[in-house]
Amino acid sequence: MTTVQERPPLGASEADLELLLLIRHFEQQLLELFAAGELSGTTHTCLGQEYIPVALRTLLRPDDFVFSNHRGHGHYLARFADPAGLLAEIMGREGAVCNGVGGSQHILRDGFLSTGVQGQSLPVAAGVALHLSRAEAGALAVAHIGDGTWGEGAVYEALNLAALWRLPLLVVAEHNGIAQSTPTELQLAGSVAGRAAAFGIEHARVTSQDLGEIRALLEPLLAAARSGPAPLVVEFVTHRLGPHSKGDDTRPAEVLAAAAEHDWYPAVQDERFRQADERIREQVAAVAREVAARPRSVWADRGCR
Amino acid sequence: MTARVVADLNAALHSVMAADEHLHLLGEDVADPYGGAFKATRGLSGAFPGRVRATPISEGAIVGAGAGLALAGGKAIVEIMFGDFIALAFDQIVSFAGRSVSMYGRRVPLHLVIRCPVGGGRGYGPTHSGSPQKHFVGVPGLSLFETSAFHDHTTLLRRMLSLGHPAILFEDKVLYGRRMHAHDTLFHRTGLGTLDPCARFTVEGAGRADCVLVAPGGVAERALAATRSVLLTDEITCEVLVPSRLYPFDLQPLLPVLAAAGRVCVVEESTAGGTWGSELAQQLHTALWDDLRAPVRLVHSADAVIAAAPHLEREVLVQDTDIARAVKEVTAG
Numbered sequence: 001m002t003t004v005q006e007r008p009p010l011g012a013s014e015a016d017l018e019l020l021l022l023i024r025h026f027e028q029q030l031l032e033l034f035a036a037g038e039l040s041g042t043t044h045t046c047l048g049q050e051y052i053p054v055a056l057r058t059l060l061r062p063d064d065f066v067f068s069n070h071r072g073h074g075h076y077l078a079r080f081a082d083p084a085g086l087l088a089e090i091m092g093r094e095g096a097v098c099n100g101v102g103g104s105q106h107i108l109r110d111g112f113l114s115t116g117v118q119g120q121s122l123p124v125a126a127g128v129a130l131h132l133s134r135a136e137a138g139a140l141a142v143a144h145i146g147d148g149t150w151g152e153g154a155v156y157e158a159l160n161l162a163a164l165w166r167l168p169l170l171v172v173a174e175h176n177g178i179a180q181s182t183p184t185e186l187q188l189a190g191s192v193a194g195r196a197a198a199f200g201i202e203h204a205r206v207t208s209q210d211l212g213e214i215r216a217l218l219e220p221l222l223a224a225a226r227s228g229p230a231p232l233v234v235e236f237v238t239h240r241l242g243p244h245s246k247g248d249d250t251r252p253a254e255v256l257a258a259a260a261e262h263d264w265y266p267a268v269q270d271e272r273f274r275q276a277d278e279r280i281r282e283q284v285a286a287v288a289r290e291v292a293a294r295p296r297s298v299w300a301d302r303g304c305r
Numbered sequence: 306m307t308a309r310v311v312a313d314l315n316a317a318l319h320s321v322m323a324a325d326e327h328l329h330l331l332g333e334d335v336a337d338p339y340g341g342a343f344k345a346t347r348g349l350s351g352a353f354p355g356r357v358r359a360t361p362i363s364e365g366a367i368v369g370a371g372a373g374l375a376l377a378g379g380k381a382i383v384e385i386m387f388g389d390f391i392a393l394a395f396d397q398i399v400s401f402a403g404r405s406v407s408m409y410g411r412r413v414p415l416h417l418v419i420r421c422p423v424g425g426g427r428g429y430g431p432t433h434s435g436s437p438q439k440h441f442v443g444v445p446g447l448s449l450f451e452t453s454a455f456h457d458h459t460t461l462l463r464r465m466l467s468l469g470h471p472a473i474l475f476e477d478k479v480l481y482g483r484r485m486h487a488h489d490t491l492f493h494r495t496g497l498g499t500l501d502p503c504a505r506f507t508v509e510g511a512g513r514a515d516c517v518l519v520a521p522g523g524v525a526e527r528a529l530a531a532t533r534s535v536l537l538t539d540e541i542t543c544e545v546l547v548p549s550r551l552y553p554f555d556l557q558p559l560l561p562v563l564a565a566a567g568r569v570c571v572v573e574e575s576t577a578g579g580t581w582g583s584e585l586a587q588q589l590h591t592a593l594w595d596d597l598r599a600p601v602r603l604v605h606s607a608d609a610v611i612a613a614a615p616h617l618e619r620e621v622l623v624q625d626t627d628i629a630r631a632v633k634e635v636t637a638g
Contacts, residue, residue: 099410127373157366
């Protein structure tokens with residue numbers, strides 16, 4: 001008798017599933033901490049978009065350099081699986097990745113950098129890609145941006161450079177249909193694909209949330225970008241389930257409901273999922289309790305000059 | 306005869322590029338045969354193929370790319386064709402390169418030099434004649450330097466590239482054609498300070514100065530001309546200090562000289578309002594309050610755009626006559 005191997009939901013491996021859930025519960029924990037007055041400043045959660053860095057995780061190499069943006073917790077956790085370091089950074093506690101100076105949006109750690117100004121990272125990523133193309137054959141500079149960032153001129157200057165100089169630059173456009181509170185149709189003329197085409201840059205549009213499908217689609221494209229080298233724009237059609245920042249969602253209920261229909265979370269409701277879900281929820285809560293009890297972080301080396 | 310300033314700068318760029326294979330140079334039209342709008346980069350693209358690149362007209366991107374090269378462990382010099390265009394790279398300089406040195410909670414080395422030709426006097430008009438130094442004063446993680454005919458460019462560039470944080474080099478365009486180290490024989494030249502020395506000009510045989518002029522870059526020769534004028538017509542003795550580092554400004558080595566005179570004019574070509582000179586004046590008032598015999602006098606250009614027609618441009622920009630008038634006023638009391 002042959003058994004039919006059932007395909008796991010979302011094409012997620014055990015490790016994928018754990019990472020998806022880690023990011024989901026981390027973000028929900030942040031919103032709870034905010035509501036409880038435990039966090040200062042602001043934070044931008046990636047609820048609904050967790051699968052993007054998780055899908056990319058197995059396609060990236062250790063020598064790739066990832067540039068993240070304001071909505072970057074998922075990108076960080078997918079690279080380092082370090083919820084305590086990131087939460088300590090956001091809470092300004094001992095063990096913070098950047099001693100609490102950077103906070104939610106400004107993280108630097110081994111080949112990973114995030115910054116809080118839209119579009120700013122693309123020229124820098126082009127410079128890193130230029131370095132990689134000479135020093136680390138096959139390595140990519142990977143820059144995550146949102147659909148709203150296509151309003152910034154820095155994006156086009158960088159795309160022009162990347163295409164002209166054949167730089168190994170992967171631009172990951174997380175197109176969630178809304179730029180803070182402004183829907184795409186009110187802030188983006190034309191399309192992301194059209195813009196990539198204008199520079200002669202390869203563009204791929206990803207509508208699936210299935211990690212296996214995404215990886216199968218992207219694997220040859222990333223390989224070509226590495227070996228070219230050449231820039232590549234990958235546009236994920238995705239959905240932001242939560243607010244832009246904490247509690248600032250002004251979308252009508254039906255728009256939120258439509259976004260929620262695309263949530264990957266209800267799609268993985270098997271037994272394996274239920275066990276992992278509960279375990280990781282508790283694990284993140286324990287991290288939050290432990291980090292909150294730590295002493296405040298210390299900024300010893302301010303040395304800006 | 307000594308080399309012209311632009312040739313000295315060009316030799317310096319060759320020297321620092323040859324000394325470090327990780328150093329790149331980016332800029333608009335910097336490649337041969339053009340060699341840069343002011344020819345400072347002549348010969349570099351041939352001598353260092355792959356490390357010297359002519360770029361698109363994209364100031365933000367090329368400064369950002371330079372910062373990326375530096376972030377990845379390399380070093381970069383970026384040329385902005387006219388200093389006015391540095392405003393297009395403001396975000397990359399102030400909010401990325403400057404901040405990245407410290408905003409990640411620890412010191413992140415970033416070896417980046419941004420060169421920009423500045424200043425008027427050549428009739429280039431409102432968008433090609435500015436002195437944007439004042440817009441970059443007081444940015445955490447950013448140092449400002451200004452070239453002169455009295456500072457060796459190889460030493461200066463080596464120093465800037467060794468800082469480990471971004472630095473801007475302002476190059477007054479009127480200096481490019483001048484001869485290095487050439488000055489009026491009326492003056493005796495020495496130096497003040499060791500790390501970022503000021504060139505110091507005193508009048509041969511004169512006693513204590515009545516006034517000290519602090520005048521960087523392109524205004525140094527106008528300050529020397531004014532000094533000659535007030536000495537010969539009014540018997541006022543000045544000395545002139547030409548700093549190479551504008552910010553942070555190391556006042557310490559200058560204090561004895563400034564205190565002895567008790568009267569100071571800070572000269573710059575920037576248009577009025579929120580200037581480098583006003584920052585320096587504040588420091589001087591704090592450090593020398595008991596020694597000053599008059600408020601530190603600022604001499605700068607008018608609060609106006611820089612006109613194209615030569616007669617209108619002269620009305621806006623600081624002239625040696627403006628400096629002489631300021632010296633007479635500050636020493637009158």
